[in-house]
Amino acid sequence: MTTTTDFRTPATAFTDAVRAEASKLWSLPATWLVLGGTLALTIVLSIAFGTSANIGPDQTVNILDYGVTAVTWTQCGFFLLGVIASTSEYIGGQIRTTLIAIPDRITWRLAATVALVPITFAAALLIVATSITTILLTTGVPIAEADLDVAARIIPSAAGYLTLMAVLSSALGLLIRKAIPAAAILLVYLLILSPLLQGQNWYFLPDIASYTLWFASVPDTAPPAIASWAVVLAWTLGLLIPSIIIANRRDT
Amino acid sequence: MLTFEHVNKRRGARDILTDITFHARPGRVTGFLGPNGAGKSSTLRILLGLDRPTSGQALVDGQRFASLRDPLRSIGAVLDGSGAHRSRTGRAHLRWVARSAGIGNARVEELLELVGIADAGNKRVSTYSLGMGRRLGLAAALLADPGALVFDEPVNGLDPEGIRWIRLFLREQAQAGRTVLLSSHLMSELAETVDDVVVIVGGRIVADGTLAEVTGNHKNLEDAFFALTGDRGAR
Missing domain, CATH: 3.40.50.300 (P-loop containing nucleotide triphosphate hydrolases)
Structure with missing residues (x-):
């Protein structure tokens, strides 16, 4: 039997909280279903885009732009991952176990966010790289013809954007506490509203701003990369911070 | 107290x-x-x-x-239900709770044995009976030997x-x-x-x-x- 004496330093307690949150994500079947489904759909869409692409000597479109086109659709998977990461707390009464294990709610949410980032970033790197590789294989374009410097910029940029969107989605899921409404809001935006707004150059929207970061061809009207990152980060923090404040105040 | x-x-x-x-x-x-x-x-x-x-x-x-x-060394609590996500296994549930307190997996195995659900440790919580869910909640409560x-x-x-x-x-x-x-x-x-x-x-x-x-x-x-x-x- 132990007493209430504090054994752990704050740093150790936070590290343990991050490990617990990572363990939760890792052991949730939905995490792997969503990531596996996103990878599979990215490959299928890339094959479809690659076989219908008109690649020839007079082709002006950068092959890398074809390479990431599938991800503009399958980014939905990363939004779903974020929603599942937070709303799964409210299934089976797990939220009570979580808050008894990690009662400081700010520590809990920061730990959950820190745990989500590396898993999402690694998966995003894999999926974006797979998307580009699939296009190269499908179109028969040799890798030597692809601009590897540009590829080295757009793959981590896309992974960074997708990771921030998973964090944003997790924050929205925490605010709403139900997976279906949170996912519906995000999917309606991504699959219906955003495509309609593509011609507007509304770079204050996170996905439209991000396309200037992870497409090889950037429009002349696009803001500088630092401004695009600021937009994506502002949207993420704009949902993350209120979600932590509200989670810290409300009854479970 | x-x-x-x-x-x-x-x-x-x-x-x-x-x-x-x-x-x-x-x-x-x-x-x-x-x-x-x-x-x-x-x-x-x-x-x-x-x-x-x-x-x-x-x-x-x-x-x-x-x-x-x-906190887990201060209070072990069992509220209604298992307190576990239904699609996670009982063992995985106890492991994340243990990690939050810096406790190793060996203690998880001890508790699964103690509460009598070791055989069901790799089964999803959704397959547990009400009583098994309560035992899983009890195991989580006892992980850190609370006061x-x-x-x-x-x-x-x-x-x-x-x-x-x-x-x-x-x-x-x-x-x-x-x-x-x-x-x-x-x-x-x-x-x-x-x-x-x-x-x-x-x-x-x-x-x-x-x-x-x-x-x-x-x-x-x-x-x-x-x-x-x-x-x-x-x-």
Whole structure:
């Protein structure tokens, strides 16, 4: 039997909280279903885009732009991952176990966010790289013809954007506490509203701003990369911070 | 020691809890009795930081639960259900809880054996019976060998063997010096287990004392309870 004496330093307690949150994500079947489904759909869409692409000597479109086109659709998977990461707390009464294990709610949410980032970033790197590789294989374009410097910029940029969107989605899921409404809001935006707004150059929207970061061809009207990152980060923090404040105040 | 000091809770226009004040002491089993909807679970949730009191405070050895850096070593709690995500396995659930307290996987295996669900450790929680879910919740509560145990309706969903097991278990925990606080609406189950009794009705404490003090001149705890609550069941 132990007493209430504090054994752990704050740093150790936070590290343990991050490990617990990572363990939760890792052991949730939905995490792997969503990531596996996103990878599979990215490959299928890339094959479809690659076989219908008109690649020839007079082709002006950068092959890398074809390479990431599938991800503009399958980014939905990363939004779903974020929603599942937070709303799964409210299934089976797990939220009570979580808050008894990690009662400081700010520590809990920061730990959950820190745990989500590396898993999402690694998966995003894999999926974006797979998307580009699939296009190269499908179109028969040799890798030597692809601009590897540009590829080295757009793959981590896309992974960074997708990771921030998973964090944003997790924050929205925490605010709403139900997976279906949170996912519906995000999917309606991504699959219906955003495509309609593509011609507007509304770079204050996170996905439209991000396309200037992870497409090889950037429009002349696009803001500088630092401004695009600021937009994506502002949207993420704009949902993350209120979600932590509200989670810290409300009854479970 | 678990301490409730003038705890009030209001939701909307309704007072859920009014001036809740009592202690649960080390080495004793304290029964927190009341009919359904009396405010037992709300009181325990405030102790565990799940809900916030409108005023007053609930303390664990003089500290708010949310301020504890090693909460699982202070209190093990079993509330309703398993407290686990239904698609995760029982073993995976205990492992993440253990990691939150810096505890290794060997302890998880010990607890799976102790509560009797080792064979089901790799099965998803959705396949567990009610009783198995309660045992999983108990295993999570005991992972860090806490100084106090808090149970909300601990015998709900348990078969007679399970009820007997939990009753003996709770007595052993108190004899080992732990503070044990359990809520129930089942008087007969509690009478054989508790040292102290706190009765709550309509969000207010109506009796607080040892089992003998609360039973008083009544035949048993059940009769005393119905006399205190003014229920039609009084005889």
